Amino acid sequence: MKINYAETAQIIASLTEGETDEVALMATVTCELHHADDRFDWTGFYRVTEPEMLKIGPYQGGHGCLQIPFSRGVCGAAARTGEVQLVADVDAFPGHIACASSTRSEVVLPVWNADGVLIAVLDIDSDQPAAFTQDDADALAKILSDTFAR
DSSP: OOOOOOHHHHHHHHHHHHHOOOOHHHHHHHHHHOOOOOOOOHHHHHHHEEETTEEEEEEEEOOOSSSEESSSSSHHHHHHSSEEEEEEGGGGGGTTOSSSSSEEEEEEEEEOOOOEEEEEEEEESSTTOOOOHHHHHHHHHHHHHHHHHH
16 A cells, blocks of 8 residues: 555644644544555654654554654754755665564655754654665645644
């Protein structure tokens, strides 16, 4: 099963209408995304909880790393640069943090609130190599903007 981004975006918008609590929003987005695509082996947020530090937030899948400094890994790179990280082979990414040995590829997107403040990153891991495309990243970025920057 592969995600229908338009349909999933509509579901998320409907479920989160009027909600302002960031953790509640993250939990809902995570659940809807994770169950919409077989490629999504681990889906979740790492929240900015202090300067230069991410801590695990709502997620679906096996255990994740509890905290990730901005200076380490794919999630840290997304937080540090403010840019989407589209990684076809995690073993080839310098400084990759192996929170799960099954991860082969991942996409990580910065999450901004309405004031343009980085509040988290969305991390989606796959047990398949090269599982994600720029189309995935673009559609996910739109969902995040529509949900958190409204």
